[in-house]
Amino acid sequence: MSQYVDAMGDALDRLAGLGFERGGDGGDLANHGPMAAEALACMGFTDEVALWVERYKRNSSHYDPPTSHNPIDPLDESSWRAALGQSSRLGDWERLFVVELQHRHWRSVLAQWWPRLLPGLLASLTHGLIRTAHAVRSIAHDDEPTNAQLLELARGLAFWAGRFTEVPGVVRMTGTMSLAEAVAALPRLPADAGAEPPPPGQSVERWFARRQLERLANGQQPPGFSAALTSLAPPQGAQELLSDMTSSFAGIYVAHPEVSPVPLVHGVTAPAAIRLVLPHLPEDLHMPSAAAMWKVHLALLLAFTHDDDAQDAGGSASFDIDADDLAGRAYEHGAEHAIKLVEACVRENALRPDPRYGAAAMAALQRISPPGP
Numbered sequence: 546m547s548q549y550v551d552a553m554g555d556a557l558d559r560l561a562g563l564g565f566e567r568g569g570d571g572g573d574l575a576n577h578g579p580m581a582a583e584a585l586a587c588m589g590f591t592d593e594v595a596l597w598v599e600r601y602k603r604n605s606s607h608y609d610p611p612t613s614h615n616p617i618d619p620l621d622e623s624s625w626r627a628a629l630g631q632s633s634r635l636g637d638w639e640r641l642f643v644v645e646l647q648h649r650h651w652r653s654v655l656a657q658w659w660p661r662l663l664p665g666l667l668a669s670l671t672h673g674l675i676r677t678a679h680a681v682r683s684i685a686h687d688d689e690p691t692n693a694q695l696l697e698l699a700r701g702l703a704f705w706a707g708r709f710t711e712v713p714g715v716v717r718m719t720g721t722m723s724l725a726e727a728v729a730a731l732p733r734l735p736a737d738a739g740a741e742p743p744p745p746g747q748s749v750e751r752w753f754a755r756r757q758l759e760r761l762a763n764g765q766q767p768p769g770f771s772a773a774l775t776s777l778a779p780p781q782g783a784q785e786l787l788s789d790m791t792s793s794f795a796g797i798y799v800a801h802p803e804v805s806p807v808p809l810v811h812g813v814t815a816p817a818a819i820r821l822v823l824p825h826l827p828e829d830l831h832m833p834s835a836a837a838m839w840k841v842h843l844a845l846l847l848a849f850t851h852d853d854d855a856q857d858a859g860g861s862a863s864f865d866i867d868a869d870d871l872a873g874r875a876y877e878h879g880a881e882h883a884i885k886l887v888e889a890c891v892r893e894n895a896l897r898p899d900p901r902y903g904a905a906a907m908a909a910l911q912r913i914s915p916p917g918p
Contacts, residue, residue, distance in 0.1 A: 552591035553683050556582040557693040559598045564608035565635055565704050575672035577881035579697055583679040584888035588872040604916045611636030635707035642699035652825050665709030666837045671815035673705025678818035712844050713764045716836040720776040724789040727776040732769035733851050754848040761844050773843050783831035790816040791893045795905035806912035808849050810886045817889035866894045866903040883913045
């Protein structure tokens with residue numbers, strides 16, 4: 546336990562000077578350093594975390610951390626609601642959560658803000674949620690969290706709030722379909738739907754995905770989306786539904802080698818991240834959290850898979866998981882998304898074994914390009 550705590554303390558100190566994002570293809574990409582470092586530490590690579598962090602910093606040029614100029618009042622709903630989704634106020638959000646966590650227990654802060662942020666789960670392709678979840682797991686290792694751990698939780702929540710992205714519509718699990726059946730029944734848009742030339746230097750695929758996500762956030766729902774929100778049969782519980790989500794989307798990842806290898810990773814890592822946080826939340830927030838994830842899953846499917854794509858949500862490949870072997874492969878590979886997916890797949894498979902987890906982990910290790918030295 547102490548090795549994990551020491552490794553994470555050192556990693557967070559090394560990463561403290563990085564901002565929330567770095568420049569990327571056609572937009573800003575999330576800072577993955579704290580998330581992947583925590584996943585590596587959980588997989589037992591406590592002695593290697595520092596080396597990975599330094600390589601990540603060399604290979605990723607991040608923006609500077611933002612500063613706070615216009616404080617947000619957490620007691621004034623009009624103040625904090627107006628700041629949701631305002632990336633220019635990331636510094637204000639960080640300051641809010643730093644102060645909140647100084648004066649209240651972290652579980653109290655989390656329980657208050659989780660339902661406020663849950664409608665915007667799509668934030669930065671779910672990275673606000675995922676960074677928050679890794680921070681929660683880090684803090685939960687110790688009865689007395691360090692200032693660095695509390696700051697990382699503040700930053701996870703702040704990133705979620707500042708990049709808050711809401712998809713309109715209400716999920717009601719009153720249908721008759723399994724999750725796999727609902728995925729297969731969702732009508733897809735053609736890849737050239739409403740196409741226009743992408744900006745210079747941006748791929749057609751990323752441009753299409755960005756446009757579809759923006760349309761969904763603006764309430765322009767394609768045919769079949771509203772029906773899909775109510776298509777799922779009532780689940781046995783949030784934990785069972787999360788397993789259905791991670792296993793089905795592991796299969797979806799395997800079944801779509803034609804899609805850029807990173808975006809669909811989040812169909813697995815995001816619900817797996819929710820599972821990390823549920824033990825620290827009131828039970829009445831468990832099912833709403835899984836329901837919010839279903840809406841995000843639909844958004845990911847509409848953005849990154851098309852009407853002529855394979856519809857097999859189960860995937861055709863399988864791979865028996867050897868947790869130690871996969872963890873070693875992930876560390877040697879080094880890419881943050883591969884590390885996070887492997888850790889999530891190993892963890893989810895331990896709860897409810899399914900060969901799709903191993904297949905997805907191996908696919909990611911093969912498809913995602915490793916970082917530089």
